Every structure is written in C-alpha cells, then in structure tokens.
Amino acid sequence: MNSIPIDENIVVGLIPARGGSKSIPLKNIVPIAGRPMIAYVIAAGLGAGSLSRVVCSTDHAAIASVCLEQGAEVLERPPYLGEDDTPVTPGILHVLENMAAQDGIMPGMVALLQPTSPFILPGHIDACVEALRANPEADSAQTITPVIHNAHAFNQRVLEDGLVRFRFLEERRSAYNKQRKPKHYTFGNLVVSRCRALLAGRDCFGDVSVAVEIPRAYAMDVDTAEDVDYASFLIHHGKVCLGGA
Secondary structure (H helix, E strand, C coil), rough: CCCEEEEEEEEEEEEEEECCCCCCCCCHHHHECCEEEEHHHHHHHHCCCCCCCEEEEECCCHHHHHHHHHCCCCCCCCHHHHHCCCCCCCCCHHHHHHHHHHHCCCEEEEEEECCCCCCCCCHHHHHHHHHHHHHHEEEEEEEEEEEHHHHHHHHHEEEEEEEEECCCCCHHHHCCCCCCCCCCEEEEEEEEEHHHHHHHCCCCCCCCEEEEEEHHHHEEEEEEHHHHHHHHHHHHCCCCCCCCC
C-alpha cells in the first residue's frame, strides 16, 4: 500500500451500511418520510461538489439494491467486517485498498457518511472538505453541535450501589449554572479523514481534527423506532431542509 500514490484532489464519500442491525432489522433502509433512510445520505453525497464518487460498503443484497437505485456505487463488504463490534477504520481501509487496486491511485480524503445520519447536507460535506484542505496539519474535519444544558458533562450522574452522585462533582461546584459551564459539543453527522492518516494507523478522527459546527437538528442519529418517527416528523414539519433530497 505504501507504493500506491495518493491524489489529494480526490475525495470519496463512503457509506458503511451493514445489514445486521439489532435495534431495527435492516435499519439503514427503513423508510423515513416515505424514502429509505440511506437515500438521504446518498443524495447528500451526490449533491456535494467536493466528492469525486459515493460508494456504499455493505454485506446485504437489499441494501446494495437500494444504493444502486439511488445512484451510489456498491462494494461488497466481507462478513468479518460486518460484526456488531467491528471498528469503523478496517471497513474504510478495505474500501481504500480496493480503490487503489482497481485505479492504481489512493484518494486523498474519505468522507464517512453514516446512513443513520439522514440529515447530512451537501454543504456540511463541502464545508468539512474545505476546512481540512485549509489546515494541512489536520488529520480530519468533523461536524459538531452544542450539547444541551441538561446533558452537559457537569450535569451527568452515575449510580453507585443504588445511589446517585454527580460524575464531575468538583467541576459542577464551580460551574453550578449554565452561564458558568464551559461550552461542550457532541459529534455532528460526518467526519472527513485524510487517507494518509488512516494508512498511518490513526482512526478516522486522527490526532488533529478541525471543527465545523452545525445546528442540532441536523446531527440526529437514528437508532430506535422512536427516532424513525421523530425524523419523519422533522421532515414533514419542515424542521430540517434537505438539499439534494
């Protein structure tokens, strides 16, 4: 792999979509507002001017069929990369290795587009690519969104022997109200990684990651049946505006 040249101008959108979801069977293609969930992510990838191609890595024929219908390329994922506890990085490297073997060249960046983040926008992808290109020392760029006050780390509790205590008691004593707490963020909806960082053994976030802040609604991750209903509600009531969808 070290002998394969890297073209920094090539950015690939990668959608990892295994078929073995436990919370909802075939969750990646469950309908949201009348469309397969993965279709929203594919539309965002195809609508992003910064991406050279959009590839879905999957181990399930039904998911592959939907992706092809929506205009994405499909690469078959080996079963050992589709287990519940399989890290994401080996799946990314599997795709990159196949691209390098087929094309004789390695992409410079890969945008990880999770199918359970249906509210990714083309602009989110382009902004991350632009931010990463603007910082040559960074390994990745990721979207983030502010944590709501009740979920702030200093407000979190733990249970010990049936009793509740604050996880960060000393910090909360000095930052006892919203105004005193430092602003915290949670992951948004996508990360764009430099392929050279992945090949060097770093994970998709690397050691240095640039931030692109997005509104909280667009950071939704769909995991349960209730999430599916809420995502449909947000679309039907115009709470999110989906470019390319």
